[in-house]
Amino acid sequence: xxxxxxxxxxxxxxxxxxxxxxxxxxxxxxxxxxxxxxxxxxxxxxxxxxxxxxxxxxxxxxxxxxxxxxxxxxxxxxxxxxxxxxxxxxxxxxxxxxxxxxxxxxxxxxxxxxxxxxxxxxxxxxxxxxxxxxxxxxxxxxxxxxxxxxxxxxxxxxxxxxxxxxxxxxxxxxxxxxxxxxxxxxxxxxxxxxxxxxxxxxxxxxxxxxxxxxxxxxxxxxxxxxxxxxxxxxxxxxxxxxxxxxxxxxxxxxxxxxxxxxxxxxxxxxxxxxxxxxxxxxxxxxxxxxxxxxxxxxxxxxxxxxxxxxxxxxxxxxxxxxxxxxxxxxxxxxxxxxxxxxxxxxxxxx
Amino acid sequence: xxxxxxxxxxxxxxxxxxxxxxxxxxxxxxxxxxxxxxxxxxxxxxxxxxxxxxxxxxxxxxxxxxxxxxxxxxxxxxxxxxxxxxxxxxxxxxxxxxxxxxxxxxxxxxxxxxxxxxxxxxxxxxxxxxxxxxxxxxxxxxxxxxxxxxxxxxxxxxxxxxxxxxxxxxxxxxxxxxxxxxxxxxxxxxxxxxxxxxxxxxxxxxxxxxxxxxxxxxxxxxxxxxxxxxxxxxxxxxxxxxxxxxxxxxxxxxxxxxxxxxx
Numbered sequence: 001x002x003x004x005x006x007x008x009x010x011x012x013x014x015x016x017x018x019x020x021x022x023x024x025x026x027x028x029x030x031x032x033x034x035x036x037x038x039x040x041x042x043x044x045x046x047x048x049x050x051x052x053x054x055x056x057x058x059x060x061x062x063x064x065x066x067x068x069x070x071x072x073x074x075x076x077x078x079x080x081x082x083x084x085x086x087x088x089x090x091x092x093x094x095x096x097x098x099x100x101x102x103x104x105x106x107x108x109x110x111x112x113x114x115x116x117x118x119x120x121x122x123x124x125x126x127x128x129x130x131x132x133x134x135x136x137x138x139x140x141x142x143x144x145x146x147x148x149x150x151x152x153x154x155x156x157x158x159x160x161x162x163x164x165x166x167x168x169x170x171x172x173x174x175x176x177x178x179x180x181x182x183x184x185x186x187x188x189x190x191x192x193x194x195x196x197x198x199x200x201x202x203x204x205x206x207x208x209x210x211x212x213x214x215x216x217x218x219x220x221x222x223x224x225x226x227x228x229x230x231x232x233x234x235x236x237x238x239x240x241x242x243x244x245x246x247x248x249x250x251x252x253x254x255x256x257x258x259x260x261x262x263x264x265x266x267x268x269x270x271x272x273x274x275x276x277x278x279x280x281x282x283x284x285x286x287x288x289x290x291x292x293x294x295x296x297x298x299x300x301x302x303x304x305x306x307x308x309x310x311x312x313x314x315x316x317x318x319x320x321x322x323x324x325x326x327x328x329x330x331x332x333x334x335x336x337x338x339x340x341x342x343x344x345x346x347x348x349x350x
Numbered sequence: 351x352x353x354x355x356x357x358x359x360x361x362x363x364x365x366x367x368x369x370x371x372x373x374x375x376x377x378x379x380x381x382x383x384x385x386x387x388x389x390x391x392x393x394x395x396x397x398x399x400x401x402x403x404x405x406x407x408x409x410x411x412x413x414x415x416x417x418x419x420x421x422x423x424x425x426x427x428x429x430x431x432x433x434x435x436x437x438x439x440x441x442x443x444x445x446x447x448x449x450x451x452x453x454x455x456x457x458x459x460x461x462x463x464x465x466x467x468x469x470x471x472x473x474x475x476x477x478x479x480x481x482x483x484x485x486x487x488x489x490x491x492x493x494x495x496x497x498x499x500x501x502x503x504x505x506x507x508x509x510x511x512x513x514x515x516x517x518x519x520x521x522x523x524x525x526x527x528x529x530x531x532x533x534x535x536x537x538x539x540x541x542x543x544x545x546x547x548x549x550x551x552x553x554x555x556x557x558x559x560x561x562x563x564x565x566x567x568x569x570x571x572x573x574x575x576x577x578x579x580x581x582x583x584x585x586x587x588x589x590x591x592x593x594x595x596x597x598x599x600x601x602x603x604x605x606x607x608x609x610x611x612x613x
Contacts, residue, residue, distance in 0.1 A: 215466055215474040218459050222452045229450040232412065234438035234467035234521065243471070 017202075024198045034187045041194040041262045043302030044201050046279060047295045048255035051201070052248030053283045054294030055208050059217065060244045061224030063142075065276055066149030067252045069156050070124035072271030074253030076160075077123055078260040079173035080107055081116035082184075086177050093175060098165040106166065113180070120257040121250045128249030132242030139238075141227070150273055157272040172267025179261045190262070197258050201295070204251055208291050211247070220244055278305075281324045287336025296335060365390045365525055365555050366411070371420035373406055373579075380406040381417070382579035388525070393551040395566055396559045397590075398576035399599055404559040405447065407576070408527045412444050413437045424525065438467070443523035447530045449510040453503030457494050457513055460502050461485050464517035484520050491549060492516035493542070508539035512546060519550055526556045532565050544569045563600075575599075 028040060049067050056062045083092040084107065091103060110116045131152070135145060160167045168174075182189040211217055223230050223237045230237045260266050269275075279298065286297020301320070308316040331338055366388040373381040381403045388394050396404050409415040411422055413434040422429040427440055452460055462478055465485050481498075489495040492512040497505065502513060511531055518526055531547065532540045540562075547569055550556060560566055566573065566587060573590045575582040583593050590596055 210477070211475065214477050215463065215469075216471070218455055218463050218478075219474060221454050222463060225452055225454055226450050229446075229452070231434035232438055232444055233464050233517065234435050236433075236435045239471065 017205075021198075021202055024202075025195060028198075029191055029194065034190060037194050038190055038262065039302070039306060040299075041190070041197045042259065043299045044194075044197045045255045045259040045262060046282070046302055047298040048197075048201050048204060048258070049252045049279050050283050050286070050294040050298035051204055051208055051291060052251035052255075053279060054288055054291050055211070055251075056245055056248040057280070057283065058288035058290070058294065059212055059224065060220050060241060061141075061227075062241060062245055063146040063280070064149045064245070064248065065146050065273070065280060066151075066153035067248070067279055068153050068271035068273070068276035069149075070128065070249040070252035071256035071259070071275075072156060072160075072266065072268075073123040073127065074120045074256030075260050075266035075271065076167070076173065076256075077110065077116050077119040077253070078257035079176075079266045080110035081113055082176045082179065082260065083173055084111040085113075086175075092173075094168045094171065094173075095165060098169075100165040104166055117257070120253050124249040124253035124256075125246040128246040129242060132238070132245045136238035136241045136245075150276070153271065153273050153276050157268040160268045168267070170268060172265055172270070173260075174265040174267070176261065176264055184261050184264065193258070193262050197262065200254060200258065204254070205291060205295065208247075208251075212291065216240070278320065281320060283334075284324060285327050285334050287334030287338075289333055290336035290340075293334050293336025300335070364388070365392075365425060366557075367421075367423045368407075368411070369421050369423075371407070371410060371422065372418045373403070373410060373415060374418050379579050381410070381420075383420070384576070384579070384581055386574060386581060388555060388557060390555055392555055393547075393569075393571050394557045395570040395573045395587075396557060396576060397561070397566060397573060398582070401578075402576040403579045404576055405529055408444060408529055408557075408559060411437075411527060412442060438521070438523075441522075441524035442527065443518040443521055443525070444527040445511070445514040445518060445529055445531060447533060449507070449514045451502040451505070451510050451513050451517070453501065455502055456499055457502055457505070458485065458489070458498040460513055461488050461516050461520050465520040467521060484522075488516040488520040491519065492546065506539075508535050508542070511535070511539075511543065515546060515550065519554065524555060526550065526554050528556065528558045530559055530561060532560065532562055540565060 024044075029037060032040060049071055052070075053064060053067055056064050087093070091100060092107075095103075110119070131148075135148060140148065160172070161170050163169070176184050178184065179189060179193075182192075184190075212220075219230070219235060219240055222233075223235075223240050227237045230240075256266065256271070259270075278301070282297040282301035283294045284297070285301060286295065287293025305316060305320075308319060327334055333340070364387050366386070368384055368386040371381050371384040371386075372379065384403070384407060386407070396407070398404050406415060410417050411424075411429060413429065413432055413436070417430060420430075424437075424440060424442060429437055429440070429442070432440075452463070455463065458481065459478075462481070462485050465482060465488070466474060486495075489498055492515060494509065494513060494516060497509065502510070505513060515528070515531070528547075532543050535543060544565065547556070547558065558570075560570075570587050572584070573587055574584045575590055575593075575596050577595075577599050582595055582599070583590060585593075
């Protein structure tokens, strides 16, 4: 490789990032009607979760099938604040309908926006740290870990549905009006929220990329490919995995919190086993070994889902499953892997 | 913890003291009362026929296998019950029979990762800038400098073993345990490994598990022979080779013929 080629390659990444950023921050808000922009904002929320999955699964080898749990914790933390804010000292509407007479103690601190926003990250990260500390220390991994995370998602749904008065049950938390002094449903607010989601995604992407390229990132790859060997380098793989898992959980929490004002609801159906799996499928399709692939996968699958559920609602789930199988069998590195191959082939020809 | 050992008032130079080590797998006694003392600065070869317990012994020292009895002391620390990475941090490093390097990482990154093991975890969040002196030195010593930027996945079998040794020495362990470093190597690679070993042994304490008698003759000084989970004898290469019991277990086996070799 000659020197100019190398410098071209060095600027390729930042150039693509800038182009995508301009597209997302300038072009999309100008060109898309509010409804479509709202959809994109929703997909970008999922993309934030996907970024975390890419980190935990693609880089760290932890197949997490329960990312919805962390998404939900972040979402409910935000939802609880918004409900209390709307109720302005009274009980949230659904509690009144469930016959609850006094605000449950669990809710009280979430009236404080600073506390609620902190919990958006702290709660998911703490749950992930606890789970990781218990599980990775005991060297539970692979399919066992995957099943455990899935069980956690199922358990959280049961918990939420069962506590109608505390959590809003199956309906979840919805009917939000005010978002930090603005009408949450106004186009203006929604456009601002879209921009916020896009900027947060961009920032988290850059942070995750820095993590992957750091020595810690090299260590994470090493843990993925040879956990037992890493022990004999004097590192504790359980710590590396637990921290990474907590970071990915924190990302899902942020995504959940942004999702609530964008979509206007957080409910058990949005964070159970199926949505968690759908995101893993999206990451696989986009390419789990590249962070950009994970993000791309979430957006592409989001659009595919919307398109197909409008056109042929019954077939979507099967199509999704078939796509997952095809990708795993034919292109295990997903869209990102195919793109990298194309670039390499063109370079080889040149 | 361990009882006083008046009869073996060990010289101060002892780095590793193993006493009465026992390991049983489902009733099979892989180690049956092994005593072994390795002095500071020694290059010790550990030999014995298949199933003699050589690898098991290394596994116990490094925390991979828990002994059913006995003690392992390293520089005054009891190693039994400690976890693998803690033992590495005390200064005991090892390689494996089938080398495990991180194929996705480059040769340089493999060694750099090994070299960074004492850094606090948060400091690993920064990117690597340049190449540290000790990493350069390890690349030079192992002769892998020319391959520094290549992915470890493309290395030959011999180069992988050298990379493993490079990853070891960059950690400056006080005790190196090498498990069959020349197994499956070509004669040229053996030669190179022998030189590397001699160089490493100059300023490290090294224990080498090896089958290869020819390699042993050329590079060994002190030899311990394990047989059926016990120490059969210890001494210089000449002493050990002259021992009729050693001849019997080795030559006897050899005469028995092909079935052992196949295994």
